[in-house]
Amino acid sequence: IALCGMIKSLIRHFKIRWLPEAGGCILVGVVGGLFMRILPNIDFAFSHDMFLRVMVPPIVFEAALNINKRSFREMIVPILILALFGTILSTLLTAAIVYYGTAFITHCTRIPFIESLTFGALISSIDPIAVLSVLNNMGMSDKDQIYVIIFGESLLNDGVAIVLFQTLLNFMDENLVIDGEAVYLATLQFLVIAFGSLFVGLASGLSATLYFWLMQGIQTPLVEVIMFSCWAFIPYYVCDGIEWSGIVAIVAIGFVMDIYIIGHKSDGDSSEHDSDRSLGSSNKKRTVRHGMFSQEGFLSATAKSHIRFVTEINSTLMETAIFSYLGLFLFNKRYHWSFWIPILAIFACVTSRAITVWFFSFWSNVVSHVGSFGANKINKACGKNNNNNNSREKNVVIDSRMQIVLIFAGLRGAMSFALVETIPMFDESTKQGSRFKPELKAMTSACIVFTVFVMGGYTDYLLERVGMKPKANRSYDLEMVSLINDGGEDMETDVSGTTRSESNDLKQRSTASRTIANDDSVKMW
Secondary structure: HHHHHHHHHHHHHOOOOOOOHHHHHHHHHHHHHHHHHHOOOOOOOOOHHHHHHHHHHHHHHHHHHOHHHHHHHOOOHHHHHHHHHHHHHHHHHHHHHHHHHHHHHOOOOOOOHHHHHHHHHHHHOOOOOOHHHHHHHOOOOOOOHHHHHHHHHHHHHHHHHHHHHHHHHHEEOOOOOOHHHHHHHHHHHHHHHHHHHHHHHHHHHHHHHHHHHHOOOOOOOOHHHHHHHHHHHHHHHHHHHHHOOOOHHHHHHHHHHHHHHHHOOOOOHHHOOOOOOOOOOOOOOOOOOOOOOOOOOOHHHHHHHHHHHHHHHHHHHHHHHHHHOOOOOOOOOOOOOOOOHHHHHHHHHHHHHHHHHHHHHHHHHHHHHHHHHHHHHHHHHHOOOOOOOHHHHOOOOOHHHHHHHHOOOOOOOHHHHHHOOOOOOOOOOEEEOOOOOOHHHHHHHHHHHHHHHEEEEEEEEHHOOOOOOOOHHHHHHHHHHHOOOOHHOOOOOOOOOOOOHHHHHHHHHHHHHHEEEEEOOHHOO
């Protein structure tokens, strides 16, 4: 982790655009793994339990907590279409290419259809960890439309891919007859896991909201941060214990806790929290009790700022550990490497992504246009004026430039690697499991290396080429704003995505501009 931190700093300092920070961490792990293999009496293996139960939850929760909810709501149509239907189509296309490709190529191990489908599901998981690493390194934020679409899709896509993967694992049984009833039961299981996990996350979020509403003004900021962290991970481990999707549950509770527990501060709350500068100080002066679902939040200002800081630190630490951990086991001697299978896997991965993005971007634009047309008709019938600049969400169009960026932003990472490790080896006694796990692991590793280093490395140049690259120093500014309070002032982000200090700054500028209306500085402002 220390070496990865140094490498990431060097990549930023020397502006190495062709090497993503995630790729730098993977290289550190690869070098470390090669060094450890030459040492005597050292045996180590990938632990998917540690990865899925320890490393992933803080990253996914931080992403769900900090994504701009207003921007997410505005882009909800393309995000849902790409994350749900896009994942299913990508799984089917990848499976078809792998199955028929390995059957067509001579001197190539033929991958059965069930294994091809399973590989399609796990490799369709767009890794939000890798995507965030690349986008943040380029200075993009949740104010960029393309950032919100990519981030939102990767966040929801993971849950869909994992549920689909868990469903397909049940078909790795030679005693199982695949007929209409088996497909019906698999579909039913998919829906039960998806909606059941969503229900657990929402129910946990509502329970946490009730707890903080009842305990408002009773806990110190330190206890608030601790209890917030405890509530955050409850649904993940509940779903993990009953073999549902913890990713779906923790995304759901992240949204609920951000909107209702953190909330957004009203104008009259600043004096109320001036004394809450210490984590251990009491909140007894908090006497104003808002409604449970007022979206005003139930935390002190100090707890809010420390929650943002703590979740981001934990997420960054786990993200760095994940990529170095991935590099340790990326090129394992237990894999069955050949020439055609990895090449075919990469081709299937990229081709299915391109077709999925193009196809569902078209339908997303159609749905957006139809929705905008219907909204305009309703507004005209009601006599409302529709010439409002705040109605951005009525027509979100994914143009050709955004489609190209979406294709290159479909990075695969540690999530796919952890899923392929959970595939059971074939058991002769039970006739369950897969005989082709070494081939599937080699295919997954090849796709991860290609997408992270080739596609991720070219994304920066691609954004510049299509005219969508942010300002040069924006990445550093965003990182500092998210971690540091300017002059002791709270930097919480409200539902609209505007920080309190930014709002105050805009108010001061607006007042000053009225007093110097005829001055040239108005034009500069």
